Amino acid sequence: MSETFDVCIVGSGAAGGIAAYVLTQKGLKVALLEAGRPVDPSRDYLEHVWPYELRNRGFGKGAQLKRQFRGSEFWSHLASANLPGEPYTVAGGKEFYWYRTRLVGGRTNVWGRKSLRFSTNDFKARSLDGAGDDWPIDYEDVAPYYDRVERLIGVTGTRERLPNLPDGIFQPAPPFRCYENLIKKGAAKLGIPVIAQRFAVITQPHDGRAPCHYCGACQRGCVTASRFSSNQVLVPKALATGNLTLLSESMAVEITVDDENRATGVVYVDRSAGQTREVRCRAVVVAGGTLESTRLLLHSSSRRFRTGIANSSGALGKNFMEHMGGSVSGYFPQLEAAKPFNEDGILSGHAFIPWWGYNRKNPHLRGYHVEMGGGSQMFPGHAYGTDGFGSGLKKKVRAMNPAVFGLGTHGEMLPNSQTYVELDREVKDAWGIPVLKIHFQYGENERLMFRSTIEALQEIVVASGGKVRSVSRDLRPPGQSIHELGTARMGNDARTSVVNRFCQAHDVQNLFVNDGACFVSSSDKNPTLTIMALSWRASDYLAEEMRKGNL
Numbered sequence: 385m386s387e388t389f390d391v392c393i394v395g396s397g398a399a400g401g402i403a404a405y406v407l408t409q410k411g412l413k414v415a416l417l418e419a420g421r422p423v424d425p426s427r428d429y430l431e432h433v434w435p436y437e438l439r440n441r442g443f444g445k446g447a448q449l450k451r452q453f454r455g456s457e458f459w460s461h462l463a464s465a466n467l468p469g470e471p472y473t474v475a476g477g478k479e480f481y482w483y484r485t486r487l488v489g490g491r492t493n494v495w496g497r498k499s500l501r502f503s504t505n506d507f508k509a510r511s512l513d514g515a516g517d518d519w520p521i522d523y524e525d526v527a528p529y530y531d532r533v534e535r536l537i538g539v540t541g542t543r544e545r546l547p548n549l550p551d552g553i554f555q556p557a558p559p560f561r562c563y564e565n566l567i568k569k570g571a572a573k574l575g576i577p578v579i580a581q582r583f584a585v586i587t588q589p590h591d592g593r594a595p596c597h598y599c600g601a602c603q604r605g606c607v608t609a610s611r612f613s614s615n616q617v618l619v620p621k622a623l624a625t626g627n628l629t630l631l632s633e634s635m636a637v638e639i640t641v642d643d644e645n646r647a648t649g650v651v652y653v654d655r656s657a658g659q660t661r662e663v664r665c666r667a668v669v670v671a672g673g674t675l676e677s678t679r680l681l682l683h684s685s686s687r688r689f690r691t692g693i694a695n696s697s698g699a700l701g702k703n704f705m706e707h708m709g710g711s712v713s714g715y716f717p718q719l720e721a722a723k724p725f726n727e728d729g730i731l732s733g734h735a736f737i738p739w740w741g742y743n744r745k746n747p748h749l750r751g752y753h754v755e756m757g758g759g760s761q762m763f764p765g766h767a768y769g770t771d772g773f774g775s776g777l778k779k780k781v782r783a784m785n786p787a788v789f790g791l792g793t794h795g796e797m798l799p800n801s802q803t804y805v806e807l808d809r810e811v812k813d814a815w816g817i818p819v820l821k822i823h824f825q826y827g828e829n830e831r832l833m834f835r836s837t838i839e840a841l842q843e844i845v846v847a848s849g850g851k852v853r854s855v856s857r858d859l860r861p862p863g864q865s866i867h868e869l870g871t872a873r874m875g876n877d878a879r880t881s882v883v884n885r886f887c888q889a890h891d892v893q894n895l896f897v898n899d900g901a902c903f904v905s906s907s908d909k910n911p912t913l914t915i916m917a918l919s920w921r922a923s924d925y926l927a928e929e930m931r932k933g934n935l
Contacts, residue, residue, distance in 0.1 A: 389415040389629070390930065392650045392665040394636045394680065395672035397490025398912050399899035399919040401614030401622075402533070403669045406923035408627035412930070415663045416619070416628055417652055419635035419672075420486030423493060423615045429605020430458050435763075458604045462487060463494045465863075469814030472675075475823040481863030482675060482822065488632055489615025490673065491866065494603050496732060497584040497611055498755070498910040499539045501530050501550040506907040513749050515798055515829075519904045520876045520885040523550065529917035537612040538586035538593070539913075540730075544579050548751075549738045549909075555587050557734065558598070561727045561759035563789045564735040566716055570848025571737065581736045581755070584612035584913075593617075600728030600761055611731075631663070637817055639668055639684040639693050639895065647693075647895045653815050667894040667926060667935050671919065674704075674868040674900040675805060679820045681872065681897070682807050694872075694889035699882050701806050703799040703873050704822075705906040707865040708830040709752070710856035711792035712841040717851060719787035727759035727786070737844075739908050748832040750796035752908045754841065758789025788853070791844065793837045794865060796908045800827045805871055824862045834859050867911055872901035887922035894935045898922050 390412040393400045404416050423429075435441045442457045463485045474480045485491050505512060507519040507526075527550070534553040541554035557580035560568065568578035585596050596610040609616040622628040633655040640648045640662070649664040670677045678701055684693040692700045733756035757765070766788045767781045808821035838855060845852050875881025878890035887902050889895040898919040900911055929935045 389413050389663060389665040391667045391669055392417065392663045393669040393671055394650060395490060396488050396619055397492050397614055397673060398915050400671035401489065401618030402916045402919040403671055403898055403923045404622040404628055405618045406920055407927060408622040408625040410927045412627060412927060414628050415665065416630050417634045417636050417650060417663065418488050418630065418632045420488060420632065422488050422632050425605060425607045428462065429607050431599055431601035431604040431606060433458065459494055463491065471811060471813065472819050473808045473811055473821045475821060478824060479861050480822045480824050481861060483866050488619060489613050492613040493605065493615065495912060497602060499582045499584045499913040500909040501552055502907050502909055502914050503548045503550055505548050506905065506909065509750065509905055515749050516905050520874060526917050526921065529920045530913065532920055533913060533916045537584050537617060538590045539582055539584050540587050541582035542580040546738055552582065558587060558729050560735050561729065562719065562786065563716060563758045564733060564756065567756065567844065567848045568735065571844050573847045574843060576737060576844065578735050578737050581733055583730055585730050586610055596730060598729045600731060601763065602731035636672065636680050637683065639680065641686050641693065641892065645688055645892055647892055667930065669896045669898055671898045674871055675820055677897060677899055677901045678805055678871040683817060694882055694891040694895055696891050697879055697881060699873060699880060701871050702804045703870040704803045704805055705797045705799055705870040706862050707794045707867045707906060708797050708826060708834060709793040709795055709860050709865060710834050710838050711790055712838065712845060712855050713790040713853040714845040714850040715784060715787040715789065715853055716849065721783045722786045724760055724782065724785065728762050732757045746836055748829050748836055749798065750908065752793045752795030752833060752837055754791050754793055756789060756791050760786040791841045794908055794910065795830065795833045795837060796906050798827055798829050799870060800825065826859055830859060869900040869903040869906050869911060872897045873904050874902045875904065886925040887918060896922050896926055
């Protein structure tokens, strides 16, 4: 392209959308590269579609989609672990589910929208138990940016003053469902708090967006933009400044550098035209999602960076983390065959159990939180696993609809030397670029935590007056939390980390990695709110450094 931009951002999801919003508001000229196509909510979002309106009732041809994790005709066109022409490999014949999107807005199109702040304990966990590493920043450094993100996107919740879960700026939370009130009463007997889940879904009019209408299908999209997504909130605001050039269907393949080891631009494939082009810029922000960003960085080699740009430490691709977890399903006999009533609300549980391992002696380090789902719903998930046919099947599904619920955990994973990513030079994508090879192995601490959580979840079900239906036999397959983190970690020491405390590469002054790749630890918290807060902080710093003439 003939124009030289101030900044080129790779990826339009949570991190990239925030960077585009902040930098264009400050008057910088920004090019935003997105590998996917634009989103048309009226066409792409199917939250109000009934199963009988779809050709294969939501299961896919031959029920193929339903046999895959999270596969569904309602949203398989939005995200998939099997992108045509874009494979990935997993070492040792193991499994890893890498869910990707090719849409403007990235995975915010399908994000579950749990919005939890990290605490000081999360940023400084090594100081507490000696495992892993502390972040080079603390909660006080990020707190103002949590405030800004929550004000911008809208987050529901309640103020609880819990030591390991900082409160935020909240809209009113939706009421608990019937089964959630029963769980809250039962958990209280065990000294376990149950509080309102914190969602990036608005319950009051906000910034021209209508409040949630409680259809309960957030993951399929939201035509009213009541649930936050980058493509409906951040990208439009950036475009409105006149400072953003959005390049969709543009897949970044290499970051170029000059003889002084400064980034000069991004080479990309125009997927619609099948041509290779380049954006020239004064600074590059990588925000394509942890694994996509790491693949791009590894593929951007040069005379100095033969193993990937900004990789003098050799840390790029290492310290890969994901959230571990297991689940228990149960039901309340007293709710069987109850009269149906509308409990749809916001997707998944309106309540959750924050990490409470501090009040017992655990066999494992770190902690976890418990998310829940259930209640009387328009699209009852338990129907998929109910045997039968015709009217008999319908009666069983309706009878159990208010009674069935599930409890699942997100637990912190400690980095280990067996879990990392690299380029697979033997396998190429449709454009001839080496694909990512994933090495993944849970450690002993995750297995100890899994057994502890399964015991705790069953205790909660019984204390609440419920019956256990099923129990996870093993850790959920890796990748299914869709919380990939840590492959370009943040640190003060350039010998052991990739970026500094402002997400700026140690080796390349005008290169920033704003997404989950910069994480030092995973915490037990869903990471997207923290990703957005860190991206805002990094973007403020980038703009100020550019104003000073340092970039």
